[in-house]
Amino acid sequence: MVTSVTNLGRTGAFDWLMQRVSAVVLGVYTLFLAGYLLASPDLDYAQWAGLFDQMWMRIFSLLALISLGLHAWVGLWTITTDYIKPTALRFLIQAVCGLIMFVYLVWGVEILWGL
Amino acid sequence: MLVSLYRYNPETDNVPYMQDLEVTLPEGKDLMVLDVLHMLKEDDPSVAFRRSCREGVCGSDGMNINGKNALACVTPVSEVAPKGKLVVRPLPGLPVIRDLVVDMSIFYRQYERIQPYLINDNPEPAIERLQSPEDREKLDGLYECILCACCSTACPSFWWNPDKFVGPAGLLQAYRFLADSRDTATADRLDNLDDPFSVFRCRGIMNCVSVCPKGLNPTRAIGHIRTMLMQRTT
Numbered sequence: 001m002v003t004s005v006t007n008l009g010r011t012g013a014f015d016w017l018m019q020r021v022s023a024v025v026l027g028v029y030t031l032f033l034a035g036y037l038l039a040s041p042d043l044d045y046a047q048w049a050g051l052f053d054q055m056w057m058r059i060f061s062l063l064a065l066i067s068l069g070l071h072a073w074v075g076l077w078t079i080t081t082d083y084i085k086p087t088a089l090r091f092l093i094q095a096v097c098g099l100i101m102f103v104y105l106v107w108g109v110e111i112l113w114g115l
Numbered sequence: 116m117l118v119s120l121y122r123y124n125p126e127t128d129n130v131p132y133m134q135d136l137e138v139t140l141p142e143g144k145d146l147m148v149l150d151v152l153h154m155l156k157e158d159d160p161s162v163a164f165r166r167s168c169r170e171g172v173c174g175s176d177g178m179n180i181n182g183k184n185a186l187a188c189v190t191p192v193s194e195v196a197p198k199g200k201l202v203v204r205p206l207p208g209l210p211v212i213r214d215l216v217v218d219m220s221i222f223y224r225q226y227e228r229i230q231p232y233l234i235n236d237n238p239e240p241a242i243e244r245l246q247s248p249e250d251r252e253k254l255d256g257l258y259e260c261i262l263c264a265c266c267s268t269a270c271p272s273f274w275w276n277p278d279k280f281v282g283p284a285g286l287l288q289a290y291r292f293l294a295d296s297r298d299t300a301t302a303d304r305l306d307n308l309d310d311p312f313s314v315f316r317c318r319g320i321m322n323c324v325s326v327c328p329k330g331l332n333p334t335r336a337i338g339h340i341r342t343m344l345m346q347r348t349t
């Protein structure tokens with residue numbers, strides 16, 4: 001068995017499943033938003049803010065945000081292990097990617113809950 | 116006919132180069148690429164390549180012909196070089212020993228890692244270990260592999276991680292033993308594959324399927340292994 005400490009879960013199966021599940025969440029979220037925008041042609045700020053005031057929409061958005069982070073982590077982890085062979089450089093780039101995703105997540109929570 | 120041949124002799128050449136050679140093919144006869152290589156070798160005995168059975172059974176003359184991996188002995192010149200120029204290179208991604216001869220150690224190491232033999236801890240019966248015709252049928256499309264390495268050396272995932280990703284040839288054989296009703300080591304075999312590289316580095320590009328000279332489908336076998344891994348983790 002090949003070992004790795006920087007991938008998402010413990011096994012390849014877990015990473016593989018997470019990438020698929022997060023892809024479904026992101027797909028559903030995108031379709032929902034696109035449908036919402038199409039269905040409300042004269043959307044104004046109040047209506048838009050009203051949508052994001054609802055608890056289910058906040059949870060849905062947070063779920064999409066977390067999915068984006070997981071999806072990007074598995075994907076970028078795969079790309080960096082494919083193409084960047086020097087370990088120190090690879091780890092550095094992975095750390096930067098991880099940091100960016102973490103920042104997006106915290107920032108997203110702040111926006112959603114208007115903290 | 117013009118043949119562009121990859122040449123490299125580490126004792127005399129600093130870098131590999133392509134050598135243009137002219138051969139006169141006999142009229143009204145469609146030769147195999149291997150026949151052309153033999154004609155070249157008659158003119159220049161230093162041309163190096165592997166071959167044995169010359170009928171697509173031994174798997175030793177896998178090479179890259181006009182950009183696609185194939186067995187030289189069963190590849191008709193007319194099919195791969197309709198425009199009259201034959202380009203022959205060694206299998207990509209493996210260290211070149213000389214000309215078309217590559218070092219296949221890493222390919223065999225991956226094959227060895229999947230334990231390509233029957234493991235059965237049960238006491239041996241007085242007769243053979245029997246298998247129903249249905250169970251035997253599950254091995255069709257798996258056991259026929261001749262380990263020519265055309266598939267693994269056409270796979271980008273194997274190029275980038277030949278030390279960690281088993282590759283299509285090894286995984287086809289891994290599934291051949293996972294699917295065998297007489298094998299009792301299924302759990303151990305799966306343990307050995309359940310990391311992010313060995314199986315999951317396959318991105319479903321299917322280069323392996325498009326080059327296999329035996330018409331086998333490693334991608335499907337990899338899909339079966341993935342399903343088996345998912346079934347025990349979820």
Ligand code: SF4
Binds near residue numbers: 260261266327329
């Ligand atoms: S699966 Fe096909 S291409 Fe791959 S090693 Fe076996 S026979 Fe060759």
Ligand code: SF4
Binds near residue numbers: 271320337
């Ligand atoms: S399907 Fe998988 S094993 Fe086959 S060439 Fe593509 S990545 Fe490689």
